[in-house]
Amino acid sequence: MPYSGSSMTEQAGQFTCSVVAYSVGNALGATTAEVARALEAGRTGLAPCRLDLPFETATGALPDALPALPKALARWDSRVGRIAALVFDGLAGPVAAAVRRWGADRVAVVVGTSTGGILETERALGEQASLGRLPDGFDLQRQHAFHGLLEVVRELAGARGPAWVVSTACSSSAKVLGSARRLLRSGLADAVLVGGADSLCLTTLRGFGSLQALSSRPCRPFAAQRDGTSIGEGAAFVLLERGADGPARLLGVGESSDAHHMSHPHPEGAGAVAAMAGALAQSGLDGAAVDYVNAHGTATPANDAIEARAIVQVVGTGAAVASTKGYTGHLLGAAGITEAVFAVLAIERSYVPESLGATPLDPAVAVDVVRAGRRVPVRYALSNSFAFGGNNASVVLGAP
Amino acid sequence: MIPPLHVSGVGLWAPGFPDARAFATGVPSPGAVEPPAARLAAALRRRASSLTRMVAEVAAQAVDQAGVDLAGVPLVLGSALGEIACATEIVASFRDEGGLPSPTKFHNSVHNTAVGYLSIAAGNRLGATAVAAGPDTAAMALLEAALQLAECGGVALLLLADEALPGPLQGWGTYRSAAVALLLTAEPTARSRARLERLRRAPADPPAVPPEWRAHPCAGGLALAAAVEAGRSGALGLGPAGEGGWAVDLSVGAP
Numbered sequence: 001m002p003y004s005g006s007s008m009t010e011q012a013g014q015f016t017c018s019v020v021a022y023s024v025g026n027a028l029g030a031t032t033a034e035v036a037r038a039l040e041a042g043r044t045g046l047a048p049c050r051l052d053l054p055f056e057t058a059t060g061a062l063p064d065a066l067p068a069l070p071k072a073l074a075r076w077d078s079r080v081g082r083i084a085a086l087v088f089d090g091l092a093g094p095v096a097a098a099v100r101r102w103g104a105d106r107v108a109v110v111v112g113t114s115t116g117g118i119l120e121t122e123r124a125l126g127e128q129a130s131l132g133r134l135p136d137g138f139d140l141q142r143q144h145a146f147h148g149l150l151e152v153v154r155e156l157a158g159a160r161g162p163a164w165v166v167s168t169a170c171s172s173s174a175k176v177l178g179s180a181r182r183l184l185r186s187g188l189a190d191a192v193l194v195g196g197a198d199s200l201c202l203t204t205l206r207g208f209g210s211l212q213a214l215s216s217r218p219c220r221p222f223a224a225q226r227d228g229t230s231i232g233e234g235a236a237f238v239l240l241e242r243g244a245d246g247p248a249r250l251l252g253v254g255e256s257s258d259a260h261h262m263s264h265p266h267p268e269g270a271g272a273v274a275a276m277a278g279a280l281a282q283s284g285l286d287g288a289a290v291d292y293v294n295a296h297g298t299a300t301p302a303n304d305a306i307e308a309r310a311i312v313q314v315v316g317t318g319a320a321v322a323s324t325k326g327y328t329g330h331l332l333g334a335a336g337i338t339e340a341v342f343a344v345l346a347i348e349r350s351y352v353p354e355s356l357g358a359t360p361l362d363p364a365v366a367v368d369v370v371r372a373g374r375r376v377p378v379r380y381a382l383s384n385s386f387a388f389g390g391n392n393a394s395v396v397l398g399a400p
Numbered sequence: 401m402i403p404p405l406h407v408s409g410v411g412l413w414a415p416g417f418p419d420a421r422a423f424a425t426g427v428p429s430p431g432a433v434e435p436p437a438a439r440l441a442a443a444l445r446r447r448a449s450s451l452t453r454m455v456a457e458v459a460a461q462a463v464d465q466a467g468v469d470l471a472g473v474p475l476v477l478g479s480a481l482g483e484i485a486c487a488t489e490i491v492a493s494f495r496d497e498g499g500l501p502s503p504t505k506f507h508n509s510v511h512n513t514a515v516g517y518l519s520i521a522a523g524n525r526l527g528a529t530a531v532a533a534g535p536d537t538a539a540m541a542l543l544e545a546a547l548q549l550a551e552c553g554g555v556a557l558l559l560l561a562d563e564a565l566p567g568p569l570q571g572w573g574t575y576r577s578a579a580v581a582l583l584l585t586a587e588p589t590a591r592s593r594a595r596l597e598r599l600r601r602a603p604a605d606p607p608a609v610p611p612e613w614r615a616h617p618c619a620g621g622l623a624l625a626a627a628v629e630a631g632r633s634g635a636l637g638l639g640p641a642g643e644g645g646w647a648v649d650l651s652v653g654a655p
Contacts, residue, residue: 125568146533166529202494206499207490255529
């Protein structure tokens with residue numbers, strides 16, 4: 001029985017805000033247009049990993065060489081900062097307009113990341129091992145720390161409102177939408193730039209390798225033979241404003257904890273159910289209203305089976321379900337916002353992408369997994385992000 | 401705008417300072433070497449990082465003082481550098497060819513590790529978040545907690561913690577480990593000890609803590625806990641010092 005949210009409708013009426021503009025970049029391409037084309041073409045960005053690893057895996061990588069940061073930000077140089085800058089570029093105009101319209105102090109910034117600039121620390125400590133000292137240019141506060149990435153985004157945006165990083169591993173940049181909604185609702189900001197960015201690094205690849213969570217080939221969410229995830233890198237940004245026009249509305253964000261285990265999902269998906277139900281309740285929607293679910297769908301045997309059951313419980317079996325991890329890889333701290341943008345693309349273009357790699361489907365998966373891209377109207381889309389610590393966030397977006 | 405918040409529990413732990421009172425009086429107790437973190441079951445505590453044990457300790461102090469069940473409180477952790485010791489240890493292990501971190505060490509290295517352990521220990525299924533904002537961390541974590549209370553009412557547990565930087569990275573900050581917890585409510589309760597309001601940007605003095613704590617990323621949280629404990633009302637700097645700093649008004653004893 002799908003979840004019925006009508007009885008939990010917020011007393012004061014729904015608060016919604018608008019997605020004014022967005023930008024996304026990852027292994028599918030550095031611009032939103034390239035990424036959208038690849039999604040519609042069913043083309044994966046995954047390829048054999050180029051990092052130094054003691055095992056084989058596929059990753060969704062951007063080119064090794066990325067444009068340098070502007071000169072004034074040279075000391076903040078990091079791969080994650082460069083990825084953020086590359087993708088922010090696609091949104092620079094609308095953000096500048098928001099800063100002009102509302103004033104810099106009224107534009108807040110909330111960015112999600114899982115590992116920030118830890119790749120730079122990996123390189124620096126590696127050099128220390130051979131040179132006996134840390135390299136001259138290395139700066140922990142500007143290159144490694146989350147606030148280094150935050151400074152890069154704030155400087156590029158010219159925003160001076162409240163600004164922070166949310167880092168809850170793989171739900172980080174879904175949760176930024178909850179923070180942004182609260183900032184707008186409270187009246188503390190008139191516009192919020194939210195985003196997420198993560199780069200490939202040894203820590204996550206070797207860490208997930210140690211958990212035996214990686215496939216040796218491009219990952220296959222919901223497939224019978226799925227055997228682990230693939231990691232990717234990328235960024236996405238969304239400009240949100242109260243009551244503005246735009247291609248979609250942010251309707252609700254649900255946040256929950258599994259209270260079960262640091263790295264295994266709750267066996268009955270209790271936290272996943274609570275996050276989805278919370279997002280729907282905030283949206284004033286019944287589960288049956290959802291047209292498209294962008295699943296967390298990591299392609300680990302446990303996640304996809306548990307998530308599919310949780311979706312059935314909350315949304316029912318009427319929604320088209322796709323995981324986009326088979327295109328981009330798991331973008332970790334950038335996954336939530338990237339997949340929220342994919343939900344906006346689905347609404348805007350009336351197109352649900354194929355859940356790449358899902359055929360032949362796991363017979364235990366009872367949701368309607370999209371095995372060929374569908375041109376269908378999408379009025380309401382739900383996107384799931386689940387993380388270490390049993391940290392869950394679900395987001396509901398709707399047509400304008 | 402954000403309505404006032406009420407503080408009904410304060411927790412603090414730092415080496416030598418087992419609670420907020422000890423920190424406020426400035427008299428160290430040499431016995432406080434390891435946070436007891438009794439709320440974590442033994443198996444969980446054994447696997448927990450030092451930052452997580454510190455956060456578990458202050459969380460328990462604050463909820464116990466407020467008479468609130470840890471299972472029923474949304475958690476907001478603010479930390480500038482999070483599990484930096486664990487993360488650095490993992491990175492250093494990559495010098496060994498083929499080195500893989502242990503699964504436990506890997507999942508212990510995420511920024512939200514401490515709130516993950518707390519949710520597991522208490523059976524807390526509510527939202528838990530972990531934020532960072534460098535020298536603005538205390539203020540921005542307080543803001544996130546305040547926004548959650550404005551949205552949902554009820555209670556929120558604000559946790560602020562940073563650990564001493566590990567050996568190779570000590571050049572970027574000299575401070576000892578410390579953690580603070582404030583149990584916040586949207587409405588005053590019988591246990592309310594202080595009221596917080598008007599969180600704002602304001603050119604400010606450094607947070608009111610002894611000089612050796614001023615470099616701590618969560619110095620503003622330490623100052624808040626000490627002021628509540630000492631009964632000192634007034635405008636309070638949360639950091640960073642100077643232009644672009646954050647301040648909040650604290651009224652101790654006010655409903």
